[in-house]
Amino acid sequence: xxxxxxxxxxxxxxxxxxxxxxxxxxxxxxxxxxxxxxxxxxxxxxxxxxxxxxxxxxxxxxxxxxxxxxxxxxxxxxxxxxxxxxxxxxxxxxxxxxxxxxxxxxxxxxxxxxxxxxxxxxxxxxxxxxxxxxxxxxxxxxxxxxxxxxxxxxxxxxxxxxxxxxxxxxxxxxxxxxxxxxxxxxxxxxxxxxxxxxxxxxxxxxxxxxxxxxxxxxxxxxxxxxxxxxxxxxxxxxxxxxxxxxxxxxxxxxxxxxxxxxxxxxxx
Numbered sequence: 660x661x662x663x664x665x666x667x668x669x670x671x672x673x674x675x676x677x678x679x680x681x682x683x684x685x686x687x688x689x690x691x692x693x694x695x696x697x698x699x700x701x702x703x704x705x706x707x708x709x710x711x712x713x714x715x716x717x718x719x720x721x722x723x724x725x726x727x728x729x730x731x732x733x734x735x736x737x738x739x740x741x742x743x744x745x746x747x748x749x750x751x752x753x754x755x756x757x758x759x760x761x762x763x764x765x766x767x768x769x770x771x772x773x774x775x776x777x778x779x780x781x782x783x784x785x786x787x788x789x790x791x792x793x794x795x796x797x798x799x800x801x802x803x804x805x806x807x808x809x810x811x812x813x814x815x816x817x818x819x820x821x822x823x824x825x826x827x828x829x830x831x832x833x834x835x836x837x838x839x840x841x842x843x844x845x846x847x848x849x850x851x852x853x854x855x856x857x858x859x860x861x862x863x864x865x866x867x868x869x870x871x872x873x874x875x876x877x878x879x880x881x882x883x884x885x886x887x888x889x890x891x892x893x894x895x896x897x898x899x900x901x902x903x904x905x906x907x908x909x910x911x912x913x914x915x916x917x918x919x920x921x922x923x924x925x926x927x
Contacts, residue, residue, distance in 0.1 A: 669836070700775045718739075794900060800908070820876060820877060867886070
């Protein structure tokens with residue numbers, strides 16, 4: 660598959676043959692498995708406190724001739740705490756045991772639980788190749804909700820990697836036809852529910868993904884533009900290429916990134 664190379668002024672400077680990674684069939688189910696595996700390793704373990712439900716002085720003796728015991732009274736052997744007393748008669752309330760008011764849980768969550776999911780290495784690489792291939796299919800990218808330029812797909816000349824100013828980078832993206840996409844990804848949608856009270860007041864949309872070899876300058880110039888992510892070609896994964904497990908993220912590849920994939924045979 661051949662695509663055109665554009666410079667920062669949106670002028671065609673040549674064509675390039677894409678490597679074999681871009682010829683992989685788009686497999687939604689494998690991509691989703693890889694994304695869920697990545698997300699599972701980012702889940703924070705949680706657990707109940709060690710003394711939760713055990714903070715009451717609940718006790719019940721089973722020995723005869725013990726006035727603070729259950730022997731001969733005809734009550735179950737549930738741990739109890741004393742609320743009031745009149746002589747040798749006690750007003751008990753069940754405590755500590757599971758099923759009692761304020762008692763502990765039988766099987767509370769533990770931090771030792773392993774949340775991470777595993778995925779086969781060949782399957783993981785196939786998912787990445789499949790997500791890479793989807794970034795060059797205009798119909799798939801459009802169906803994901805992105806606003807793509809009329810001349811898509813294309814890659815950009817490697818001079819773009821040296822842009823270190825945000826204003827300059829934004830101007831280049833507008834020249835390439837990404838104006839509507841920049842506006843879409845900068846829109847703020849207010850959440851409903853508990854998210855507003857947890858510093859997640861707005862929903863953020865995923866915008867353009869820029870894949871390059873040298874990302875030092877691009878990290879500076881694109882970090883302040885909403886929705887845009889920058890990644891080195893050797894560090895791409897299924898979640899970056901297909902956020903939420905849905906393939907077809909609008910991706911801008913640099914010429915050096917394509918050449919690197921050809922030379923290193925990445926993800927094959």
